Amino acid sequence: MHVASQLLGSFYYFRVYSISIMHFFLLYIDPGSGSYILQAIIAAVLGVSFFFKNFWLSVKAFFTGKKIKKDEEKDEEKDAAE
Amino acid sequence: MQSHPASYRDTSGFVFTHDDTVYRYIHPRYEAQYTQLMSSGLYDELVKRKQLIAHTEINETASFGFADGKVLMPQQIPFISYPYEWSFDMWKDAALLTLQLASASLQKKMILKDATPFNIQFYKGKPIFIDTLSFDNYEPGKPWVAYRQFCECFLAPLLLMQYCHPDTAKIFTVYPNGMPMQVLVSLLPKQSRWNMNTFLHVHLQAKFSAKQKQKPAAENNFSKQKMELLLNGLESFVQKISAKKVKTTWDDYYSDTILGDNYLQAKTKLVQSFISDIDFKTVIDLGANDGHFSLLFDDSKEVIATDADANCINELYLNIKKENKTNVLPLINNLTTPSPSIGWNNTERESITERLKADLVLALALVHHLAIANNVPLGLIANWLQPMGEHLIIEFVPKSDDKVKQLLQHRADIFDDYSLENFRSLFANNFKIVKEEKVGNTNRILFLMTRK
Numbered sequence: 001m002h003v004a005s006q007l008l009g010s011f012y013y014f015r016v017y018s019i020s021i022m023h024f025f026l027l028y029i030d031p032g033s034g035s036y037i038l039q040a041i042i043a044a045v046l047g048v049s050f051f052f053k054n055f056w057l058s059v060k061a062f063f064t065g066k067k068i069k070k071d072e073e074k075d076e077e078k079d080a081a082e
Numbered sequence: 083m084q085s086h087p088a089s090y091r092d093t094s095g096f097v098f099t100h101d102d103t104v105y106r107y108i109h110p111r112y113e114a115q116y117t118q119l120m121s122s123g124l125y126d127e128l129v130k131r132k133q134l135i136a137h138t139e140i141n142e143t144a145s146f147g148f149a150d151g152k153v154l155m156p157q158q159i160p161f162i163s164y165p166y167e168w169s170f171d172m173w174k175d176a177a178l179l180t181l182q183l184a185s186a187s188l189q190k191k192m193i194l195k196d197a198t199p200f201n202i203q204f205y206k207g208k209p210i211f212i213d214t215l216s217f218d219n220y221e222p223g224k225p226w227v228a229y230r231q232f233c234e235c236f237l238a239p240l241l242l243m244q245y246c247h248p249d250t251a252k253i254f255t256v257y258p259n260g261m262p263m264q265v266l267v268s269l270l271p272k273q274s275r276w277n278m279n280t281f282l283h284v285h286l287q288a289k290f291s292a293k294q295k296q297k298p299a300a301e302n303n304f305s306k307q308k309m310e311l312l313l314n315g316l317e318s319f320v321q322k323i324s325a326k327k328v329k330t331t332w333d334d335y336y337s338d339t340i341l342g343d344n345y346l347q348a349k350t351k352l353v354q355s356f357i358s359d360i361d362f363k364t365v366i367d368l369g370a371n372d373g374h375f376s377l378l379f380d381d382s383k384e385v386i387a388t389d390a391d392a393n394c395i396n397e398l399y400l401n402i403k404k405e406n407k408t409n410v411l412p413l414i415n416n417l418t419t420p421s422p423s424i425g426w427n428n429t430e431r432e433s434i435t436e437r438l439k440a441d442l443v444l445a446l447a448l449v450h451h452l453a454i455a456n457n458v459p460l461g462l463i464a465n466w467l468q469p470m471g472e473h474l475i476i477e478f479v480p481k482s483d484d485k486v487k488q489l490l491q492h493r494a495d496i497f498d499d500y501s502l503e504n505f506r507s508l509f510a511n512n513f514k515i516v517k518e519e520k521v522g523n524t525n526r527i528l529f530l531m532t533r534k
Contacts (some may be wrong), residue, residue, distance in 0.1 A: 025111055026218060028092050029196050032230035034290035036301050039225040042282050043308035046315040049278070 083146055088200070088430035094215040100146065104159075106137070108152040112215060115192070116152065119217050124190040133179060133186075134211045135159070154214065157205075160364075160384060164431050165199035165235075166254040167413040167421055169396035170243045170325040171403075173251060176202045176209045177236040181317045183211055184226070188309060193220040197232035200258070200431075206408035223302040226309060230291075232316070233283050234260025240323045241280065245270050248325040248392045252414065258424055258431065263288035279319040330393050346374070348522030349446070353475060354378065356517060356530045360473050362441035368417060369448040373398040373410065381409045386438065388415035417448075418456050443471035446528075450479040453500055454489045460499060460508050468512040474531040478505050482525050502527065 086104075089096040094112035098105055108116055119125050128134035137154040140146075146153055165173065176199050184194045195218035202209050226232075238261040242250040246269060254261070267288045274280045353375060363383060367376040370387035371394050379385050387410055389395050398412040413434075415421065421434040445467065452458045467474055479486055480502055481495075506515065513531035521528050 023114075023219065026092075026094050026115070027195055027227055028094075029227065029231055031225075031227045032291055034293060035230045035287075036225045036304070038287055038290045039229055039312055040304060040308070041286070042315070043304070043311045045278075045282060046311045047308070050311065 087427070088425060090426075092196075092215060095151070098146075104156065105140070105146070106154045106156055106214060107146075107148060108154065108215065110150050113152075115217060115219050116215075118190075118192060118219055119214070122190040122192070124187060124192055124217070127190075128183065128186065128211070132208065132210060133183060134214070135205075137214060156212065156214065159203045159205055159212065161386060161411060162437060163204060163411065163413055164421060164434075165202075165239075166252050166258075167415060167434065168199075168204075168251060169392055169399055169412065169414055170240070170248050170251070171396055171399050172204065172209070172412075173199070173236070173239055173243070174320060174323065177232075177240060177320045178317065179209045179211060180232065180236065181313055181320065184228075185310070185313045185317070187217055188220060188306065188313070191220050192217045193226065193309075194218070194228055197228035198235050198260075204411055207402050207406070207410070220306075222306055223304055225301065225304040226312060229312070230287070231260055233287060234262060234266075236320070237283055238263075238266045240320065241266065241270060241274070241284065243325045244323050245274050246326065247328060248396065251392070255421060255424060263291055279315070279322075283316070283319070325396070328393070330391050345522050345524050345526075348524075349477075349526075349528065350375075350378065352519055352521060352528050353444070353446070356475050356528070357442070359517075359530070360442065360532075362473060364440035365442045365444065366438055366440045366471060367444045367446075369446070369451065370394070370398065370412070370444075371447075373401065373412065375444055375446060376410050376412075377401075377407065379409065381407075383409060385410045386440070387412045388417075388438075390414065390416040417452065418458070438470060440471045442473045442475070443467060445474065445476040447477055447479065449476065449505075450483070450486050450489065454486060454497060460505055464509045464512050468533055472533050474513060474529075474533070476509075476529050476531065477521065478502060478527045478529065480525050480527075 083098055083100050085107075086097040086099065089098070093109065094115070095106060095108040098107060125134065129136045135157040137156040140153040140155055143151065143153045165176070168176070179202060180194065180197050180199075184197070187193050194216050196213075196216055201211055201213040201216055203212050204210070234257075238257075239251045239254055242253065257265075263284055267285055270280075270284070275285045357379075365376070365379060365383055365385040367373070367385060367387045370376050370389045371391070373387050373394075376385045376387035376398070387395075387398060389398075389412075392414050395412045395414045398410075401407075402410055402412065415434055420438075421431075423429065423433045423436070424431050449460075449463060452463055453460055467476070481487070481490070481497075481500060509515065509529070509531060511534075513533055515529060515531050517528075517530035519528050520526070
């Protein structure tokens with residue numbers, strides 16, 4: 001039983017390995033040396049800039065939201081005074 | 083059965099022609115990917131959005147001589163154009179289509195394994211993806227294998243047209259497999275590095291590609307989220323790219339025309355009366371300028387509008403997009419140096435001379451530019467036009483015309499053979515002259531001819 005499961009295990013590994021070899025044959029273009037590290041760097045930079053962009057937008061929204069409220073209050077006071 | 087001369091790189095399959103129909107063979111090693119493409123719903127979604135060509139599966143593969151694999155018959159594209167013939171916005175739309183397809187595939191556990199503009203054709207006024215075998219199964223953790231190709235093939239021409247000049251896309255006649263980032267950096271102005279995106283995707287990549295790293299880095303940490311950031315980042319970058327604004331001599335040709343509105347109206351009427359007398363389906367408009375005459379044809383006629391001016395073709399493309407015209411394809415083509423045959427053995431992408439054939443050819447306000455401005459003898463022009471189309475509508479502009487006078491203003495008039503009589507006799511060698519009429523109250527003559 002133990003031997004059979006070991007054999008099955010290695011068969012499965014072989015099948016996965018040969019599928020990945022077949023897949024490997026489909027990737028016909030050269031990604032370029034350093035391309036992978038570069039993509040990781042770029043994704044990291046974009047992630048950071050995306051984070052800061054969102055942060056800045058929420059800061060802006062916070063302030064403009066507050067400003068609208070203030071103007072509304074001022075208008076209300078004006079109307080009340082008239 | 084012969085495979086297409088450009089279809090040798092990808093081991094997933096190849097394109098071949100049989101009985102004037104284009105087919106695509108799928109090798110058994112691509113079976114898993116093809117199944118994923120069809121069963122995941124990705125194919126249906128992209129075909130529905132008209133972003134990918136539809137195909138039908140042919141069951142009798144043995145009749146083509148294949149022992150295994152699959153044969154697809156894709157939607158046939160009537161005219162093949164090459165990227166170096168496209169104008170700025172055509173390139174931009176093709177780049178965006180590529181990125182959108184990469185993003186859409188990601189949602190269905192697939193990804194594009196290449197990113198070349200030769201995977202795209204213009205069909206019914208819009209870019210459409212034609213390489214059904216370009217989709218690969220997505221392996222989580224792996225970065226985008228086609229990233230460098232996308233930058234060399236799409237970002238390079240777009241950035242050249244933004245930072246240098248809109249006419250530079252034709253450089254890709256000699257860089258069909260992409261312009262290396264180091265070459266691109268040498269052509270871009272120094273200020274380009276101050277744009278974050280240009281710095282990351284171009285300048286930084288140029289530095290990385292200069293170093294030949296022996297040890298491959300660990301490539302399994304590139305999460306799907308990072309892939310999405312990369313693709314979305316590229317998409318928003320491309321959206322922001324715009325062509326440099328330059329003024330060219332052809333920009334206001336018809337509005338500034340020496341001869342005025344009456345001339346254009348009279349010519350339009352004449353052309354319309356000429357075409358009502360002939361049987362045709364396909365048209366080539368040479369020197370189309372703003373496309374005024376190309377746009378006269380209804381949807382049942384397929385028109386290729388060519389002009390040497392990148393701005394004119396781009397304006398025409400934007401106009402066609404806005405009006406949703408589906409029967410006109412604008413292309414940049416300098417008639418004195420038309421697109422050559424390039425690629426392996428000079429056979430992969432055939433010259434435009436071989437591709438440009440139609441039922442009707444329009445050569446309006448053209449002959450004097452070729453004969454006088456470019457010194458091409460009338461006899462050569464007649465010989466060049468003969469194989470191009472069965473019917474020809476051509477405008478002869480005599481030396482008494484103000485425009486020709488302008489062309490000869492600062493140069494010696496060496497054109498003794500340039501006369502109406504000579505034009506008629508030379509063209510009569512190759513064509514039967516069916517009609518000949520003066521255009522309005524000008525000295526220009528419009529001819530309708532049929533090839534002998």
